[in-house]
Amino acid sequence: MTERYTAVLDRIVDGETAVLLLEDDGTVVDERVLDVDRLPEDGRHEGAVFDLELADDGVESDDDGLEAEDDDLETMSYRPSLERDRREEAQDRFDRLSERLSDE
Template sequence: MRETHTAVLDRIVDGATAVLLLEDDGTVVDELTIAVEELPDDGRHEGAVFDATVDRDARKLLEATYREEVERDRRESARDRFDRLSERLSDEE
């Protein structure tokens, strides 16, 4: 079955294997392990975000489009959340 997901490169193992977390509406629904070479060159780093089409039955990546802007937005959002949390903790001291 062919499906489209947002995929986040969670980690690269031994420089050769990429672990993608497949998301639907911000929730991780599956994990896919592939060769790093299957990903676009500019997205071969942890935290990279892709639009990914997968064959769920074959557990195979069919297509991946790197989404640099989405990755940047996610990083900024996470940084903002961290900053807000650290401000609250420093206020409690």
């Protein structure tokens, strides 16, 4: 069975390992760790947003203590417009909070 998620690139460890946070309806529900080389080249930066389709749920540990995923990744596509929208929404929230604090 295939599961679909929105994933955000949380961080890249040692330039080789990507840590993705999987979201379902805006809530982080899981984490996936994979080689940076498996990411689309234009999405290899913190905060990049992807659509993911996952199959099997196999997990194994690597030497760094991170969990390396088996080949459960079926498809991954970079979503630059969704990334931009999310960044703009976060900036708007920050701006609104800053305005309220400065009025006190």
